[in-house]
Amino acid sequence: MVLSDSRVNSGPAGQAALVLGIVGLVGQVFTLGMLFLPVCLAAWALGQREEQKLQALGVPLGDLSQARAGHVLGVVGALFSIVAAAGLMLIIGLLATLVARDRQAWMLITDF
Helix, strand or coil: CCCCCCCCCCCHHHHHHHHHHHHHHHHHHHHCCCCCHHHHHHHHHHHHHHHHHHHHCCCCHHHCHHHHHHHHHHHHHHHHHHHHHHHHHHHHHHHHHHHHHCHHHHHHHHCC
């Protein structure tokens, strides 16, 4: 008995979006910064473009898994990058305030 699978593959752009999304998100987590932001933005753009292309062809939403996953991973990675940048600015601001207020406290921090 042969089962036919009517699912449509996302194609190379959907697969690329998925791979870029995974690489970008993992890179963001391990580097805690904006180093992989361009990769996440590329995954976001590729995934969204592939989703729109397949939806225009009338492909059911359930068959867009790779493109949708790449799109979502790209968005999450970009948001993580924004949160990491905001956190870094907050830490720099707090340290600058600490240095401006009390140089002895700064010396305690840097004397590890």
